[in-house]
Amino acid sequence: MTPLSLHPDRLFPSDPATRAIARALYADIADLPIISPHGHTDPAWFATDAPWTNAAELLLAPDHYLFRMLYSQGVSLDALGVPRRGGVLPDTDPRTAWRLFASHYHLFRGTPSRMWLDHVFAQVFGFDVALDSDSADHYFDAIGDAIASPAFRPRALFERFDIELLATTEGADDDLRHHAAIRASGWQGRVVTTYRPDSVIDPEHDEFATALARFGELSGEDVYSWSGYLAAHRRRRADFRAMGATATDHGFRTPQTANLSTRECEALFARIVSGRADPAEAELFRAQMLTEMARMSVEDGMTMQIHPGSCRNHNAHLFASHGRDKGADIPTATEYVEALRPMLDLFGNDPNLTVILFTLDETTYARELAPLAGHYPCLRLGPAWWFHDSPEGMWRFREMTTETAGFYNTVGFNDDTRAFLSIPARHDVARRIDCGFLARLVAEHRLHDWEAAQLARDLTVGLVRKAYRLGEPARILKPA
Secondary structure, three states: OOEOOOOOOOOOOOOHHHHHHHHHHHHHHOOOOEEEOOOOOOHHHHHHOOOOOOHHHHHHOOOHHHHHHHHHOOOOOOOOOOOOHHHOOOOOOHHHHHHHHHHOHHHHOOOHHHHHHHHHHHHHOOOOEOOOOOOHHHHHHHHHHHHOOHHHOHHHHHHHOOEEEEEOOEEOOOOOHHHHHHHHHOOOOOEEOOEEOHHHHOOOOOOHHHHHHHHHHHHOOOOOOHHHHHHHHHHHHHHHHHOOOOEEEEOOOOOOOOOOOHHHHHHHHHHHHHOOOOHHHHHHHHHHHHHHHHHHHHHHOOEEEEOOOEEOOOOHHHHHHHOOOOOOOEEOOOOOOOOOHHHHHHHOOOOOOOEEEOOOOOOHHHHHHHHHHOOOOOEEEOOOOHHHOOHHHHHHHHHHHHHHHOOOOEOOOOOOOOOHHHHHHHHHHHHHHHHHHHHHHHHOOOOOHHHHHHHHHHHHHHHHHHHOOOOOOOOOOOOO
């Protein structure tokens, strides 16, 4: 079997002098707590603290980074045990699915997924041989034994990973029962929710009608009138804040905003709820609602995240069989300067608003995003995201934004993941890349070493606490 080991200098610069600086910076921040302010882990894990059942369920089935690569090479999602639309599980033996994954593990060479998984295998489970066809059963059995033990329950791992805060993401039509259960349990892990109202804002969402009806039930408001619909958002935002939320999230294809009059909004909304809106009207409604969400963030202080630029569910066949979030989302070109202008004209200078901008269009970093964030007080830049959550993507982000926006108009790192065990790995990659970037500036005499040390800590914990208004929560002691 092939040995598995993690090189202590992985991702650091190859130049010996710069690498030594990066090592010193990293040593100071490597053990800082993890703050994960935006992600998609399942709150039920922490509400019930139930054990996972097998390696495939834990590591393979929830992770679209993995099965999109396998699907591209002709491996079916059913064969991997990925749930079909509606959560229906295929009749797939988990061990067989895991063997199939292991036999294709070579496909991930050079990808972030390989780096994250090797970190999980070595650091979380203690494997010293690499995953392949020969070791597949050894992995499956050893992982199964581990996750059956109390030390590998969700809450125990949360504490072992030294997570200061973990934010999940729920829709406006979610009843938040799992978050309520977490609070009622008395467990001190800080798991909070995030308000994601896309399904009740996007008329072209496949679940818009049913989500809107549920939205009305949960809020107790008349969501079929414009005033009642806005009141429902305010009511639900308050419900989310009661469950710890400090942020909202919006994932439309464009970041277009609008500033319509009340009469125009009422007329547009009437067409939306009647089901007669055309695509242009649907886009205008989404644009107006981004502005309304910013208005509400000014009122209640919730940080607003905008994640645009993905053509969702590009594979119509896969969407029909397996539903959303199955690896078929594709990045698109995105324009921000004119798209955001209506919202910024209203709130761009308001000290009560923080808007974090993300992109899948790297061509906008230097041309649009860095200049916008480098001027408007409300704007911050989110980290390299999704397809660019990689060593090269993180480096490109720093190179193309720092000159104009600096470091302090960014917000640190967030992992944006459904794969819980990968969280420490993803944060470790971000910390190493930031230390390497800072080390280069020190080596080129563009930063003092003490400035780089302060920046490393700010990029790891300081900026994220500030951007998401997290404060300094009571710490859970990391188990020895």
